[in-house]
Amino acid sequence: MSDASLAARWRTLRAAGRAALIPYFTAGFPSDAMSRDAIRGAVDAGADIIEVGVPFSDPLADGPTIQRASERALAGGMTMAGALSLIEALALPVPVVLMTYANPVLAYGVERFATDARAAGVAGVLLTDTPAGIDPELEQAVRDAALDVIRLVAPTTSPARLAAVVQGAGGFVYLISRLGVTGVRDELPADLGAQVTRVRAVTPLPVAVGFGIGSPTLARQTARLADGVVVGSAVVAALEQGGCAAATTLIGLLAAAVRDARA
Amino acid sequence: MSDPGRPQGWFGPFGGRYVPETLMSALEELAAAYDTARADAAFGVELEGLLRDYVGRPTPLTEVPRLAARLGRRVRVVLKREDLNHTGAHKINNTLGQILVARRMGKRRIIAETGAGQHGVATATVCARFGCECVVYMGTEDMQRQRLNVFRMELLGARVVPVPAGTGTLKDATNEALRDWVTNVSDTHYIIGSAVGPDPFPRMVRDFQSVIGREARAQVLEAHGRLPRTVVACVGGGSNAAGTFAGFLDDDAVELVGVEAAGEGLDSGRHAATLARGRPGVFHGSRSYLLQDAAGQVRPAHSVSAGLDYPGVGPEHAFFRERGRVLYDAVTDDQALAAFETLARLEGILPALESAHAVAWVLAGADRWRDDDLVLITLSGRGDKDVTLAAERLGVSV
Numbered sequence: 001m002s003d004a005s006l007a008a009r010w011r012t013l014r015a016a017g018r019a020a021l022i023p024y025f026t027a028g029f030p031s032d033a034m035s036r037d038a039i040r041g042a043v044d045a046g047a048d049i050i051e052v053g054v055p056f057s058d059p060l061a062d063g064p065t066i067q068r069a070s071e072r073a074l075a076g077g078m079t080m081a082g083a084l085s086l087i088e089a090l091a092l093p094v095p096v097v098l099m100t101y102a103n104p105v106l107a108y109g110v111e112r113f114a115t116d117a118r119a120a121g122v123a124g125v126l127l128t129d130t131p132a133g134i135d136p137e138l139e140q141a142v143r144d145a146a147l148d149v150i151r152l153v154a155p156t157t158s159p160a161r162l163a164a165v166v167q168g169a170g171g172f173v174y175l176i177s178r179l180g181v182t183g184v185r186d187e188l189p190a191d192l193g194a195q196v197t198r199v200r201a202v203t204p205l206p207v208a209v210g211f212g213i214g215s216p217t218l219a220r221q222t223a224r225l226a227d228g229v230v231v232g233s234a235v236v237a238a239l240e241q242g243g244c245a246a247a248t249t250l251i252g253l254l255a256a257a258v259r260d261a262r263a
Numbered sequence: 264m265s266d267p268g269r270p271q272g273w274f275g276p277f278g279g280r281y282v283p284e285t286l287m288s289a290l291e292e293l294a295a296a297y298d299t300a301r302a303d304a305a306f307g308v309e310l311e312g313l314l315r316d317y318v319g320r321p322t323p324l325t326e327v328p329r330l331a332a333r334l335g336r337r338v339r340v341v342l343k344r345e346d347l348n349h350t351g352a353h354k355i356n357n358t359l360g361q362i363l364v365a366r367r368m369g370k371r372r373i374i375a376e377t378g379a380g381q382h383g384v385a386t387a388t389v390c391a392r393f394g395c396e397c398v399v400y401m402g403t404e405d406m407q408r409q410r411l412n413v414f415r416m417e418l419l420g421a422r423v424v425p426v427p428a429g430t431g432t433l434k435d436a437t438n439e440a441l442r443d444w445v446t447n448v449s450d451t452h453y454i455i456g457s458a459v460g461p462d463p464f465p466r467m468v469r470d471f472q473s474v475i476g477r478e479a480r481a482q483v484l485e486a487h488g489r490l491p492r493t494v495v496a497c498v499g500g501g502s503n504a505a506g507t508f509a510g511f512l513d514d515d516a517v518e519l520v521g522v523e524a525a526g527e528g529l530d531s532g533r534h535a536a537t538l539a540r541g542r543p544g545v546f547h548g549s550r551s552y553l554l555q556d557a558a559g560q561v562r563p564a565h566s567v568s569a570g571l572d573y574p575g576v577g578p579e580h581a582f583f584r585e586r587g588r589v590l591y592d593a594v595t596d597d598q599a600l601a602a603f604e605t606l607a608r609l610e611g612i613l614p615a616l617e618s619a620h621a622v623a624w625v626l627a628g629a630d631r632w633r634d635d636d637l638v639l640i641t642l643s644g645r646g647d648k649d650v651t652l653a654a655e656r657l658g659v660s661v
Contacts, residue, residue, distance in 0.1 A: 057560040058434065060441045061283040067428060079558040102281055102545040107559025131284045154285035156448060161287065179285055180446035
């Protein structure tokens with residue numbers, strides 16, 4: 001799996017002198033089959049890394065769009081096992097980051113999860129409600145399976161805590177651009193550049209920015225400041241309203257914006 | 264009884280801070296502010312003064328001989344009367360303590376979740392008293408069931424925000440309050456209403472509620488010259504139980520009992536007996552027991568009492584369960600409704616349906632005690648809010 005590891009992918013991107021586009025999909029939304037089609041379409045349209053969300057019944061870090069998607073995916077029967085087989089079946093040429101909450105992982109069994117995720121081709125794991133230092137056993141199991149533990153940094157992360165957050169982090173650092181839950185906003189926070197700089201000062205890992213970025217304009221601006229641009233709610237909303245075609249079109253526009261940002 | 268082997272905020276393997284990174288600094292700030300307040304004599308004096316002059320503490324201990332006679336032996340039963348607090352429930356012990364901590368942090372915007380509305384009312388009350396902005400999240404289903412409490416909160420100056428998501432009940436209101444907090448964390452304090460959530464909430468809420476157990480222990484010694492054989496409290500999230508048990512944890516001879524809601528029966532799939540039928544997992548910021556399906560999705564709870572209608576439980580209770588220090592049992596909706604009527608008829612006290620679960624457990628367990636045994640029940644709130652619902656269930660139109 002040459003380019004399926006995050007480190008390899010970032011090396012390629014650095015050589016090309018550009019940022020990564022990282023779209024997010026909720027596994028099983030709007031259906032199992034359509035989420036597979038949408039993810040394949042995203043890769044064809046220029047996505048560099050794919051984030052796959054395993055739905056949870058009580059997604060307290062998510063705004064209305066991803067809440068709705070999670071509910072619908074769960075109603076359609078999506079589970080951790082279902083999401084892992086979806087990822088395995090896709091066998092994508094780009095790295096996959098699995099994003100979820102702690103409880104579906106605990107219910108599946110931590111070690112079994114790490115082993116099966118690795119076998120399915122997952123490159124990194126991001127647990128929204130498991131901040132650094134809270135569950136070292138869980139994170140170690142993920143690391144022991146040669147998966148990257150992706151850590152989040154928020155605008156409220158204190159300087160003292162920041163150093164601890166990047167300790168043991170892998171893959172990239174996910175910088176939450178603003179306070180609040182996931183969802184599209186009109187502009188970037190004024191201090192985004194400073195926030196990226198603050199993270200780069202403590203880690204050599206690439207920095208990807210997410211939360212609130214939904215348009216090619218904001219994606220382009222973000223790609224000038226950071227190594228990666230995560231687009232979640234806007235992709236899910238496009239899929240909700242216009243199906244796979246709309247999502248693929250949006251990703252094509254976002255990919256073009258990210259590619260020419262530094263040109 | 265927290266485990267010295269782990270850092271503060273853990274009760275054995277339970278507890279922790281399972282929250283988005285954005286909230287971590289606020290929890291650190293809150294824990295520091297709370298620890299400083301606890302160590303400050305002036306804070307204790309201020310809180311005690313308000314509990315006395317505003318809430319009406321100490322609440323009495325009432326012996327209920329006609330209820331006790333139902334047990335068929337010369338067992339003596341006493342009630343710790345949290346129903347006689349200002350606003351009618353134990354909830355205000357916690358909201359008062361937390362708003363004093365929020366003031367010390369300079370946070371003037373307060374948010375809360377509520378199920379039955381008791382915690383929402385208690386939060387709106389202290390916000391009015393201290394001139395703070397108050398936003399209460401409430402599930403749309405619960406708003407239907409508890410319209411009167413919605414209006415009470417609005418009279419007190421609070422804004423009640425309907426939450427239609429999920430099942431439109433307490434768990435969804437809690438999700439929405441957490442989302443508000445993630446968004447407005449810089450100027451907002453979240454007053455969680457039970458001994459649940461990320462650290463420091465479970466221990467802070469328990470400490471503010473421990474006035475129940477402290478008072479009850481002193482009162483029972485004063486009136487009866489001995490400790491109770493059994494101490495009983497209902498458990499939803501578990502704040503009145505945590506506060507009650509805190510007074511008796513070191514008294515090994517005192518049997519502690521937490522009573523959960525068995526709803527329509529433990530095997531019906533419609534209950535809120537988290538400790539009886541749940542499994543450990545992570546929900547609303549801490550690791551504890553929760554009602555969940557095989558894939559780790561949270562299952563909706565059911566109880567006739569909105570205050571117990573919650574699929575999670577405080578982490579300290581999970582710890583007590585595993586240690587065997589507390590016996591957890593459950594009674595059904597029907598048993599609770601019967602106890603609600605019985606206590607009203609025999610003693611002239613209308614208990615909250617939540618508290619009626621604790622009374623029902625005692626009524627069902629006569630064989631447990633011998634003559635002269637003393638049983639203490641925490642009556643966590645009054646039942647005025649439940650009159651309409653009781654009338655419906657009893658087929659009376661009011």
